[in-house]
Structure formats: C-alpha cells, structure tokens
Amino acid sequence: TTESRPRTVATRRLDDLGEYRIGRLKHERCTIPRGEDFLDWALQVLNTHAHNKSVLEIEFKGEEGTGIGPTLEFYSLVAAELQRKELGMWICDDEPPLNDNEVDLGQGPKPRDYYVKAGSDGLFPAPYPQDSSKLSKICNLFHLLGMFLAKSLQDQRLVDLPLSLPFFK
Numbered sequence: 706t707t708e709s710r711p712r713t714v715a716t717r718r719l720d721d722l723g724e725y726r727i728g729r730l731k732h733e734r735c736t737i738p739r740g741e742d743f744l745d746w747a748l749q750v751l752n753t754h755a756h757n758k759s760v761l762e763i764e765f766k767g768e769e770g771t772g773i774g775p776t777l778e779f780y781s782l783v784a785a786e787l788q789r790k791e792l793g794m795w796i797c798d799d800e801p802p803l804n805d806n807e808v809d810l811g812q813g814p815k816p817r818d819y820y821v822k823a824g825s826d827g828l829f830p831a832p833y834p835q836d837s838s839k840l841s842k843i844c845n846l847f848h849l850l851g852m853f854l855a856k857s858l859q860d861q862r863l864v865d866l867p868l869s870l871p872f873f874k
Contacts, residue, residue, distance in 0.1 A: 731759040737779070738766040744786045747779070748849050755852040760860050777862065783853055784864045787846070788820045788828065793839060794846050795821045795828045827869035 733754060737746045754761050763779035764771045790797055821828065830847070833840050857864050 732762050733757065733759045734762045734764060734771065736764050736766050743782060744849075747783045747786070747853075751849060751852045751856060755856050758859070761856060780853075780857055780862045780864050784866045785820065787850055787853070787866065788823070790819060790821050792843075792846060793831060794843060794850075795823075796831050797821045798824075823867040827867045827872070829869040829872050 735750050735754065737743075737750060750761070750763075761776065762772065763776045765775055765778075768775070787794065831843075833843060837843075854864070854866075856862075
C-alpha cells in the first residue's frame with residue numbers, strides 16, 4: 706500500500722533547517738526612453754511597480770539589450786540623477802571647479818559641477834524652511850528616493866548612492 710502525504714507549497718532545504726524555498730518571482734519588463742526627462746520616467750516606473758513583489762526589468766527604447774545589463778544601468782542612472790545639484794536635495798559644499806572637464810555617468814557628458822560631490826561624509830539632505838516654495842518638490846524627490854531604495858533592496862540590486870551615515874540610520 707502507498708501512503709498519501711499532504712503536499713506542501715514550500716520545501717525545506719536540507720543544509721539549513723530554517724530556510725524555505727518557495728519558487729521564482731515574477732519579472733515585469735518596462736521600456737523607458739533616455740533623455741532629459743529620464744528622472745520623470747523613472748518616477749512613473751517606480752510609482753507603478755514599487756508596490757509589486759515582482760522583479761523589475763528595464764529595457765531602453767530603441768535599444769536591443771534586455772535583462773540584467775540595462776536594468777543595472779537603470780538603477781545606476783537613477784542614482785546619478787538623484788545626485789544632480791540642480792535638484793537641491795543634498796547639502797552641497799563643493800569647491801567651484803578648477804577646470805572645465807566634463808563628467809559622463811551614462812547620460813552623456815555633463816559639466817563637472819552638474820552632480821553633488823559627496824565628500825567623505827556622504828550625502829545629507831539640505832535643510833529648507835517650512836514655508837519654502839521648493840519644499841513640496843523636495844519631499845516628492847525624497848519619496849522617489851525611498852521607493853527607489855526599497856525596490857533596489859527588494860530586487861537585490863546594488864546602487865551607488867553614498868548616503869551619509871546619520872541620514873542612513
């Protein structure tokens with residue numbers, strides 16, 4: 706005779722009794738364009754997909770690559786865009802540039818003072834008065850930063866965003 710055992714959804718791994726394997730996560734693919742409004746597109750993608758448990762995959766419009774390469778580039782470009790000086794998110798005590806060399810982080814050459822230079826202490830939010838006209842925009846950008854970091858943690862992606870230790874805590 707054969708005994709019927711109840712089937713379980715999760716299977717226990719033999720080498721670690723406290724770990725379960727449940728299956729693969731669903732992947733969702735998004736196509737976004739490059740360009741000046743890249744951060745706006747990233748905001749739309751994150752607003753749409755941040756609440757999903759599926760892994761986000763990015764492909765760039767008009768380009769052939771898909772999968773991990775363009776996805777990692779997306780995370781890298783969003784991290785760089787969030788460090789733009791003109792956004793006003795971070796305390797910036799940069800020295801004025803001594804030369805006119807350009808920096809290219811993937812979106813084409815930019816002037817040297819285009820991005821906030823994170824010193825040894827890292828990036829820390831810039832203070833704004835409560836009645837500032839920029840406050841609503843800055844709060845939305847930090848909300849985007851939170852969704853971006855949460856999605857990168859959920860999808861197990863590393864991002865190059867040198868946050869200061871007091872801000873990170």
